[in-house]
Amino acid sequence: MNVAEDFTIPYMVYLQSFPEPCVGSLIHPEWLLTTAHCPLPVKIRLGVYQPNIKNKKEQVRNYSMVVPHPEFNAGSLNNDLVMIKLSKAAALNNQVGTIAIAMEPLPVNNSCFIPTWTWSKYKNHKDPDSLQNVNNSVISKTECREAYKTYNIRDSMMCVGIVPGRRLPCKEVTAAPALCHGVQGILTFVDGCVLRADVGIYTRIINYIPWIENTVPNN
Known part of the structure; x- marks a missing residue:
């Protein structure tokens, strides 16, 4: 193949x-x-x-x-x-x-599948050359606010990843979906790299x- x-x-x-x-x-x-x-x-x-x-x-x-x-x-x-x-x-x-769009909210600590593209060598090509994915857990808004103290984490947002996150430089394509019984979230911002399990802020699709x-x- x-x-x-x-x-x-x-x-x-x-x-x-x-x-x-x-x-x-x-x-x-x-x-x-x-x-x-x-x-x-x-x-x-x-x-x-x-x-x-x-x-x-x-x-x-x-x-x-x-x-x-x-x-x-x-x-x-x-x-x-x-x-x-x-x-x-x-x-x-x-x-x-x-x-499909997820029709039910996902409880905290449940895992989501998150795929996106990245560059195997930091932006060696104009377009990314690698499709990767990770399984990250939904975290509470309290934990998320600890990770993003300067952001207003609203009810229309959900956070997925680990706390506090490593936040090292990386390059990946944004707007990755968080998939848990359908599209549960779309990545809006991450300080770091979702493929490395840093905490990402997602628009809560439900x-x-x-x-x-x-x-x-x-x-």
Whole structure:
């Protein structure tokens, strides 16, 4: 098997943008979810394992609509979500698929699967060359506030990782999803590196289910 062409995490979408790329999560054949603070993608690539290598099976799209959450605040990163409609629906197959939105909140200490792309050598390529993942635990807001004393950790946010976190320099693609019975959170900020289990602040998706469910059929 040619790993670069055949192995993907099907719902992960590579949002190729400037100055930094982001992860999108495909929640519908025409729609993906990511953070509102991400720059608009120049190119949307589905079915990607190593973004620095183009493969014959990946699907490339533009966007036809961008719907940021109406109460997104760039200063506080509150309501840090945007829905992006593809210019053409994804062709679902073994390499490209959708992921459900979590419908129930996850208790503290439960584990989430978090995938993202990174650079095996610090930004040796323009695009990342490695797809990695980690299992991190949901922590309480009290623990999270200890880790981020200068941030207002709101009810619309959840924190995943270890406390206090090592916070060494690293480079990984932002907006990674936290997957626990579906998409439970989307990474909005981390002081450090989620793949190393540093505490990340995620937008808590369950708070936004009505907005997501209204956006898809009405656009």
